[in-house]
Amino acid sequence: MSLDAQSSQPILQSYVGFDSITSQIERKLLKRGFQFNVMVVGQSGLGKSTLVNTIFASHLIESKGRTQADEPSRKTVEIHALTETIIENGVKLRLNIVDTPGYGDQVNNEGCWDTIVKYIKDQHSAFLRKELTAMRDRFIQDTRIHSCLFFISPTGHSLKPIDIVVLKKLTEVVNVIPVIAKSDSLTIEERLAFKQRIKDELIHHNIKLYPYASDEDDLQDQTLNETYQAMIPFAVVGSEQSIIVDGKPVRVRQNRWGVINVENEDHCEFIHLRNFLTRTHLQDLIETTSMIHYETFRSKQLMALKESGQAGQGH
Ligand SMILES: Nc1nc2c(ncn2[C@@H]2O[C@H](COP(=O)(O)OP(=O)(O)O)[C@@H](O)[C@H]2O)c(=O)[nH]1
Numbered sequence: 398m399s400l401d402a403q404s405s406q407p408i409l410q411s412y413v414g415f416d417s418i419t420s421q422i423e424r425k426l427l428k429r430g431f432q433f434n435v436m437v438v439g440q441s442g443l444g445k446s447t448l449v450n451t452i453f454a455s456h457l458i459e460s461k462g463r464t465q466a467d468e469p470s471r472k473t474v475e476i477h478a479l480t481e482t483i484i485e486n487g488v489k490l491r492l493n494i495v496d497t498p499g500y501g502d503q504v505n506n507e508g509c510w511d512t513i514v515k516y517i518k519d520q521h522s523a524f525l526r527k528e529l530t531a532m533r534d535r536f537i538q539d540t541r542i543h544s545c546l547f548f549i550s551p552t553g554h555s556l557k558p559i560d561i562v563v564l565k566k567l568t569e570v571v572n573v574i575p576v577i578a579k580s581d582s583l584t585i586e587e588r589l590a591f592k593q594r595i596k597d598e599l600i601h602h603n604i605k606l607y608p609y610a611s612d613e614d615d616l617q618d619q620t621l622n623e624t625y626q627a628m629i630p631f632a633v634v635g636s637e638q639s640i641i642v643d644g645k646p647v648r649v650r651q652n653r654w655g656v657i658n659v660e661n662e663d664h665c666e667f668i669h670l671r672n673f674l675t676r677t678h679l680q681d682l683i684e685t686t687s688m689i690h691y692e693t694f695r696s697k698q699l700m701a702l703k704e705s706g707q708a709g710q711g712h
């Protein structure tokens with residue numbers, strides 16, 4: 398088929414070159430870099446700071462238990478944000494870690510989640526305000542929390558009532574990834590039974606966790622998500638200590654009885670959590686935050702705005 402009757406060249410079959418759009422996008426994205434915001438929630442001493450440092454392989458948060466004598470007991474949940482830029486093979490990732498020390502530390506934990514949920518909503522609200530300004534920036538600095546690591550105490554029994562309340566609140570506003578903290582304190586059988594009990598409780602309380610099913614998922618995505626859904630909550634072990642094995646540094650926890658290799662999947666599920674966060678679901682966590690959690694917030698806010706506007710006109 399030809400548009401030009403004189404020409405024998407099949408014009409529409411000639412190579413246009415739009416397939417290079419993927420590399421054009423890639424170049425642009427690489428220049429801009431990526432923003433990834435992670436929040437950690439859980440009682441003091443469960444290894445939050447240690448795990449984050451183990452995942453992102455640097456000393457992002459100074460790991461410090463509450464046992465230090467000079468540190469006063471925290472009365473309220475404090476929120477600390479910490480930003481670090483990581484570059485891997487030319488890809489720039491701006492990592493924002495939001496720590497929430499003090500959660501669940503009090504005898505009466507009523508309302509201790511308010512600060513955390515408010516923080517998440519405040520980020521959505523700030524983003525919406527920037528979007529709605531007439532002269533909005535081309536790129537809005539994104540502080541919305543893309544994933545929330547929720548630390549479950551390795552009791553081996555069940556979730557605490559407060560965990561259920563907080564999980565319910567959090568899953569409504571953010572992608573929650575629960576982990577069984579310090580899972581080296583449980584035997585393999587205890588860990589399996591604990592995990593199953595947690596899963597049953599989550600179903601019983603109708604708590605829906607990320608990853609959510611999407612129409613866009615192909616068979617490969619579905620299979621991958623099902624594998625992770627079966628594994629969540631990840632039973633993790635964190636460590637800042639490394640030893641050299643075969644010339645490579647390996648993260649380990651060493652005690653009197655032996656050595657736990659944090660990155661060995663026979664020992665714990667740390668490597669699966671790290672792959673999930675960084676290698677398979679990083680982009681989807683960011684997208685889901687924007688398309689589902691932020692969108693829900695945004696439409697509620699705009700509806701409320703519209704209603705108050707109509708009420709105002711009625712007078
Ligand atoms: N047994 C064990 N101890 C851990 C693990 N992760 C961290 N710890 C230790 O627990 C203590 C508190 O860790 P930290 O990361 O400061 O907890 P955070 O208060 O939740 O941030 C430190 O002494 C860590 O070395 C783990 O996976 N297993």
Ligand SMILES: [Mg+2]
Pocket residue numbers: 445446447458459460461496498
């Ligand atoms: Mg900490």
